[in-house]
Amino acid sequence: MTSAPSTPRIRASELVGETWFNIGDKDLSLKDLRGKIVILDFWAFCCVNCLHVLDELRPLEAKYSDVLVTVGVHSPKFDYEAETSAVAAAIERYDIAHPVLNDPELITWQAYTARAWPTLVVVDPEGYVVAHLTGEGHVSGLYSLIDQLIEEHDAKGTLHRGEGPYVAPEPVARDLKFPGKAIALGARGTQTGSFLVADTGHHRLVEVADDLETVLQTIGGNGTGDSVSEAAAQANPELISVRGHADGGREIALFNEPQGLALLPEDIAAQVGYDVLIADAVNHRLRAVNLATGEVSTVAGNGVQRLIDSERVQAEADSDDAETVDLAPFATEAVQTSLSTPWDVQYSEAESKAIIAMAGTHQLFSYDPVSKQLAIYAGTALEGLLDGPADEAWLAQSSGLSIDAEGTLWVADSETSAVRYVIPSTKSDSGKPEVGTVVGTGLFDFGFRDGKPQDARLQHPLGVTNLPDGSVLIADTYNHAIRRWAPQTLNPDGTTKPAEVTTVARDLQEPSDILVETDAEGTAVSIVVVETNAHQLVRISVPEKFLHVDEGAMQVQRPPTKLVAGDVPINISFTAPKGQKLDDRWGDPTQLTISSTPENLLLEGEGRETGLTRQLRLNPEITEGVLHVTARAAACDGEHGQPIPDSAACHLYQQDWGIPVTIHADTSDGAHDKLDLDLRGIH
Incomplete structure (x- = not known):
């Protein structure tokens, strides 16, 4: 069996874009990189597969630091991603320690015939393209390729060793750094009304008081268990930025970009010995914490990004009735099973399980804290927007979850800029979970438009939550807004009020999660927003009237x-x-x-x-x-x-x-x- 011929070896094209980052006050050209092995990483910060590649490349960059230069070519999918300030924030958020070129017009993308996020192009020390790779999981092959290039160009005298062009930015100290998600702790908090925050950029959990500012305790990330002063952080920023994986007490536990949090029902927490589940995204694990003791444990995931077993894929290819393509086996124990970038988690009383947004495989998983059983809940692992039975539906980097009073799971499906829902198996006609969509049309459609749900547009939402009236609030992240989907209702005069999408608040900085605060009668009185790029939580009153926005529907402008x-x-x-x-x-x-x-x-x-x-x-x-x-x-x-x-x-x-x-x-x-x-x- 032979495959199609490989792409011919060609001279690398010049790097053309709008703004350079991480190289000081200058620009960079391929001529400046002559003598180095260069990896061009075509990425977009919305893309979870691109984030996987960033982490895959870190050990490679460390091993070959004297001969290898990685250059990130940021090639935006969404309109907001083209903004210089947004790219700068993403570079800080993901600790990118190599030069980055923002290419909003996709000039360099087209020059290198990239067609997918992520794409890696390897350029040898003489300026020739020697590899063109799409997708993730290529690092093992890159080690052998770089070793070959070092041997070849050392012998030819064309390899130049020494420091590359990377210039580290000045560190900034903050109490929170790019927080991702938050939950209200109720009676289980250190103080009444406190919140637990996934302090994603600092790789830790932080409990803050009702004022949303006072730090009550930290769990993981800094090695001390105490809040680090701004002066100490400025002197030694690494005090509050330790990423890794370690179980144990709050003083020694380590996380790696934790995201979603779920507070378990008290009876379940009493049985399993912990209160909160944590989607530990870059560790590819589901973690747990006992709030009283601060003890952190791992309940699912072996730390290896989820892959697909080749023998079972072949068996599936020969089957006439198999629909689900994700056939990676589940180990007997959940802690031995591979996960892929869990981004959020919610406990479903209807299913008696926690539901996990497995962004890296475009699926939802379930985890039973009592039986410790892990399973696929919805999604085939194919990326897209397709409704229907859970084992046939397509999702796209699901990143936010919420469960309403009826037990329906609501999903922020970020790459389709959609709001999806899953009717639990206990309430569907088929006895299986059923997936539907209320806003969104597909992978390439987005915008900022209110109105009828079929006409409304979002832009990469990362969070959802439910209001007592049956409507859904949406953290419309790349539109910097809070939106509201309201179902069809009856007016007092008996006429029908159609479903609609409206705007609740604007001018936020990448809101990623929302919590609803109610009064004694259950009426929503305010919302708490995790404002990720402002590094804070903010409280907003629920307005009596909502804004109406129509800034147009757009499509991804990939050529x-x-x-x-x-x-x-x-x-x-x-x-x-x-x-x-x-x-x-x-x-x-x-x-x-x-x-x-x-x-x-x-x-x-x-x-x-x-x-x-x-x-x-x-x-x-x-x-x-x-x-x-x-x-x-x-x-x-x-x-x-x-x-x-x-x-x-x-x-x-x-x-x-x-x-x-x-x-x-x-x-x-x-x-x-x-x-x-x-x-x-x-x-």
Whole structure:
């Protein structure tokens, strides 16, 4: 079995964009980097897969610091992501310690023919492209490639060792740093009315008083268990920025960008010995804390990002009735099972389980604190917006959860700029959870527009919460607003008031979570907003009348690929890393899944089949759309020409593309008559 040929070796294009970060008061060119091995990381700060790559690259950058320079090329998906201040905040939030170029017009993106977030391009010390990689999980191959380049260019005298161009920014001390989520602690807090905050940028939990400012206690992150003074933090910023994984008391526990929090019912907490579940995002773990003792434990996740087992993928490919593509096995114990960037968690009394927003796999998981059982709750691991039974639905980087009085789970589905809901299994007609959508249309549609839900637009929401009247508040993060979806109701005169989306508050700085405060009668009197980029919690009165906003609906302005109508072959390039070979013990170890929006864009070629080539037939009556492509290949440790030993470690390489396309009659206006993509391009 052979794959399509790899991309030819070419001279690297110049780095063109709007603003440079992390290099001091200057710009950077490829000429300045001559003699270094360069990794160009095309990323967007909304993209969870891009955040995975940032963490994958950290040890690589540390090992090869004298010969390797990583350059982040920020290539925005959403309108807000193009803003210079937003990129600067993201660089600080994610502790990016390499140069970053903001490329809002996607000039460098197009020069390097990037088609997906993330994309990595490796440039050798002489300025030639030697690898073009899409997706995540490529670091093991990069180690071997960099070793080869060091050996080659050391011998040629073209490798220059020494410090790179990175200039660290001045540290800033804060009580909170990019807080992600918060919960009200009620009677279990240190003081009445206190809140527990995921102090994400400081990798710890912080309990604050009802005034939203006074720090009552900290758990993890600083090694002391006490609030660190501003003066001490300024003198030694690392005191409050220790990332890692460690269980134990508040003095020694460590987190890595914790996000969502869930307060368990008191009877459940008494049984399991802890009060709060924590979505410890970058550790890929579900953690727990006993509020009285400060003791932190790990209840699910082994710290390894969730991958898919290649043998079971092959079995699934041969099955006629399997829909769910995430077939990574669950270990007997939850703490031995891999998770992927859990972003929020809520306890569902209707399901008697905690529901976890597993942003990294575009799914919802469930965890029973009593039985310690972990399971997939909803989502196939395919990214998109598709409603229906939970085991067939598509989600897209779900990042915020809330449960209403009826037990319905509400979901901020950030990459589709949508608000989804899940009817619990105990209340659905089928006896299984059912997924629906009230706002949002797909991966590439967003904006800032109130009105009928089908016309309303959000921009990368990260949080939701429920009001007592049945409506839903939305932390519309990239619109810097709090929005409200209200269901259809009856007016006092018997007429119908249609469902609508309105705006409650504006001019916030990336709100990521919302809490509702009610009076003794259960009436909402105020909301508490986690204002992430302002590093604070703020209290806002619930207005009697809401603003009305229509700043337009938008689509992702990623440049479309021009294709001719009719027959268009698609070829996926794949080269196994050095020391690995394709795992053909059970047949063809590659797989290609293709669909389109709209569905009639593809006349032939859709579906899931083995192989990395396919003949597509594009409908000449459709002018534009999106091709959805998922490619996979399984490789195991072993040498070419030798059988794979039974003990070999095996790896699954996968990439998902959503490629905007325009359809043209012929190639006269630059349209392509074939589509070439790289699953893995090391050569």
